[in-house]
Amino acid sequence: MRHIRRQNTDAAPFTDEHYPTFYGSDFSNTPFVWNGGINFTHGVASGDPLDTSVLIWTRAFPLGAGPDQSVPVCVQYKVFTSPALPGKPIDSAQAFTSWDVDFTVKFEVSNLKPDTQYFYVFSDCTNPKTISVVGKTRTLPSPDTPAALVNGGKPLTMAVFSCSQFQTGWFNAYGVAAHNTSAELFVHLGDYIYENVDGALPIGRDVMGRELATIHDYRQRYNQYRTDTSLLFAHQNAPWITVWVRIDDHEVADNAWKAGTTDSNDTAAGCSFSPSGACFTDRKLAAVRAYHEWLPVRQVTQFDQLRIWRNFQIGKLLDLTMLDTRQYDRDVTDVSFPAFQSYVYSSHFVTILTTRAVVGSLATVANRSLMGAAQEKWFAETLTQSQERGAVWRVVGQQIVFTQLLLGGAFGSGFPKQDDWDGYRANRQRVLDHLYSNKISNTIILSGDSHANWVSDLAHPNDTTTYNPLTGQGAIGVEFAGTAVTSPSAFGVGAPPAATDPISALFVAGNPDLQWSEGSFRGFFTLSIDSKEVNATYYAMSDISTPNLNAFVSAVFNVKSGKNQLSRPVAGGKVAAGVLKPTNLTST
Structure with a gap:
């Protein structure tokens, strides 16, 4: 099965909020989520760190023929304080990407500690065993740090x-x-x-x-x-x-x-x-x-x-x-x-x-x-x-x-x-x-x-x-x-x-x-x-x-x-x- 019907799936893992693509897209009413597999084709990246947040990025490209333009891909991230990714992540969330943004996806990871190193990984919401490489990033010190x-x-x-x-x-x-x-x-x-x-x-x-x-x-x-x-x-x-x-x-x-x-x-x-x-x-x-x-x-x-x-x-x-x-x-x-x-x-x-x-x-x-x-x-x-x-x-x-x-x-x-x-x-x-x-x-x-x-x-x-x-x-x-x-x-x-x-x-x-x-x-x-x-x-x-x-x-x-x-x-x-x-x- 290439698509998952969202009404037949536990809604809890998915956030039906507006996805802020560059020009704006709304997938809240789409009936399907892609379930045909994805490939993190271009690794991971992070950027524009602040003292309590940083952007993390990946590209989740659908396998095979892929979905049509109306069907989103769901991507999850998890953030840890060790490259071994032990235990429960300190933060995790999910979001959609699609043809509209070339299947790229950016998250702003918030509520982090200043001046601290972090490690992150992406996965396929519909198949958590499909994961990206582990990325390393950091936050900046707070502006008043001596x-x-x-x-x-x-x-x-x-x-x-x-x-x-x-x-x-x-x-x-x-x-x-x-x-x-x-x-x-x-x-x-x-x-x-x-x-x-x-x-x-x-x-x-x-x-x-x-x-x-x-x-x-x-x-x-x-x-x-x-x-x-x-x-x-x-x-x-x-x-x-x-x-x-x-x-x-x-x-x-x-x-x-x-x-x-x-x-x-x-x-x-x-x-x-x-x-x-x-x-x-x-x-x-x-x-x-x-x-x-x-x-x-x-x-x-x-x-x-x-x-x-x-x-x-x-x-x-x-x-x-x-x-x-x-x-x-x-x-x-x-x-x-x-x-x-x-x-x-x-x-x-x-x-x-x-x-x-x-x-x-x-x-x-x-x-x-x-x-x-x-x-x-x-x-x-x-x-x-x-x-x-x-x-x-x-x-x-x-x-x-x-x-x-x-x-x-x-x-x-x-x-x-x-x-x-x-x-x-x-x-x-x-x-x-x-x-x-x-x-x-x-x-x-x-x-x-x-x-x-x-x-x-x-x-x-x-x-x-x-x-x-x-x-x-x-x-x-x-x-x-x-x-x-x-x-x-x-x-x-x-x-x-x-x-x-x-x-x-x-x-x-x-x-x-x-x-x-x-x-x-x-x-x-x-x-x-x-x-x-x-x-x-x-x-x-x-x-x-x-x-x-x-x-x-x-x-x-x-x-x-x-x-x-x-x-x-x-x-x-x-x-x-x-x-x-x-x-x-x-x-x-």
């Missing part, structure tokens, strides 16, 4: 990622972080998937389907990405906190802003760029829906499905503030059409040709915004409130490099890109002014998207009268920008250090705030945070052409509480990859 007591007095470690393109490499960075580091939170800064189909390297990892446009397209791509073993293991073993890059580049399409992307908008011509004829707004809404289906992320407000900016208070140790610097009310950016770029690299120079002068001319417009007025106001208030509540650190997760990146003294030529902060200079100035004028200390900005590593002191660009790049005096914070999990380097696809280091040297020499640049290796970095210091450890993958856990530490950086700068000598004066600013530095 900084020295957060995480039981041990440093809190988070792993930071961005830009994972399926066809260009295996997601080994996720596996290294999950297997070989002590990271307890995974932070993803965007480009979790890519909407395009090109860029494949000869590693046997071609993506299915076409350039993404419809809900089917986006679901298919998430489905395929989540077959990577390292990604599955990383989701299984730690809660994730994510933002998209550009619902946009590439969770929707490349270089999105509030009214379009590189190749589409809502005009007749713009719609024709999409392989399905879908217009920009249709693509965006499909992408947002799939993102919320497939990732354990909270919908911040039911009235604004596009809002993903939010704040996590992690005891008195830190505020983790996640921004949307790519989609939410962003003013027009580099649409790359018509555009031509040619990159020519040598050991001493980079020639970059571009025709994006119009958008580039807007970079200094005073009211131009990367975040939109509402988010920008919220961000400033959040920074101020964080300091006022006594949090030691302010860690800002966002998508794009904040520090100025001039190349040969010029803006807007490949690097920096017009859709980075260098294309919204007045907005960056307002952020820095707020930090300086309000004496907001211990701010650390995390960045992704650039497919290269950059570490900088935070200061007004080119202002060497108040900021000393040798000692770090005059800085107001630090930026740690990480490379891609797999996406190719903008310094040259597959380029070895011998080819990328000369380019890094040009960047380091031409930008006073920039202290380290590295453009060859794919990888990630971790932040280890306690009340006295933050240590950033950068990991480089030895090989992404096969699945493996081979990696090395390319650099380690330190920031002391109250100093607002990288400790000198930067990286201890020695890195295993990339280029440091000249190391005749004095300790501070």
Whole structure:
């Protein structure tokens, strides 16, 4: 029998309440529940932890032909305090999923203890012997927990990622972080998937389907990405906190802003760029829906499905503030059409040709915004409130490099890109002014998207009268920008250090705030945070052409509480990859 008649089944195990799917569905009156067996096809995941709750996720795909669209699948979860799952669970509940949400299901597990590790498992309500793998997650400490007591007095470690393109490499960075580091939170800064189909390297990892446009397209791509073993293991073993890059580049399409992307908008011509004829707004809404289906992320407000900016208070140790610097009310950016770029690299120079002068001319417009007025106001208030509540650190997760990146003294030529902060200079100035004028200390900005590593002191660009790049005096914070999990380097696809280091040297020499640049290796970095210091450890993958856990530490950086700068000598004066600013530095 493929269906169970609900009226012939004890009603007690089932909750006939409205199931809050992304757009809303109600299965309270359905006469059947699927009883043909399910497969937890994509493991388990958790995310957006708070002090007393966390989201847990799975996908319960029906076996065989499956039910029609009107028949739900019932999924149960159980939560324990030990991986052995002993005795009675501390919490358990059931909910429905269906075709309407691609058979994904998210629960918010509530009434948990702060700063505590938990283990969870899913099962088929109609056959409890069918279970998922066991997931591991945790709650955050309560906002008033003293900084020295957060995480039981041990440093809190988070792993930071961005830009994972399926066809260009295996997601080994996720596996290294999950297997070989002590990271307890995974932070993803965007480009979790890519909407395009090109860029494949000869590693046997071609993506299915076409350039993404419809809900089917986006679901298919998430489905395929989540077959990577390292990604599955990383989701299984730690809660994730994510933002998209550009619902946009590439969770929707490349270089999105509030009214379009590189190749589409809502005009007749713009719609024709999409392989399905879908217009920009249709693509965006499909992408947002799939993102919320497939990732354990909270919908911040039911009235604004596009809002993903939010704040996590992690005891008195830190505020983790996640921004949307790519989609939410962003003013027009580099649409790359018509555009031509040619990159020519040598050991001493980079020639970059571009025709994006119009958008580039807007970079200094005073009211131009990367975040939109509402988010920008919220961000400033959040920074101020964080300091006022006594949090030691302010860690800002966002998508794009904040520090100025001039190349040969010029803006807007490949690097920096017009859709980075260098294309919204007045907005960056307002952020820095707020930090300086309000004496907001211990701010650390995390960045992704650039497919290269950059570490900088935070200061007004080119202002060497108040900021000393040798000692770090005059800085107001630090930026740690990480490379891609797999996406190719903008310094040259597959380029070895011998080819990328000369380019890094040009960047380091031409930008006073920039202290380290590295453009060859794919990888990630971790932040280890306690009340006295933050240590950033950068990991480089030895090989992404096969699945493996081979990696090395390319650099380690330190920031002391109250100093607002990288400790000198930067990286201890020695890195295993990339280029440091000249190391005749004095300790501070």
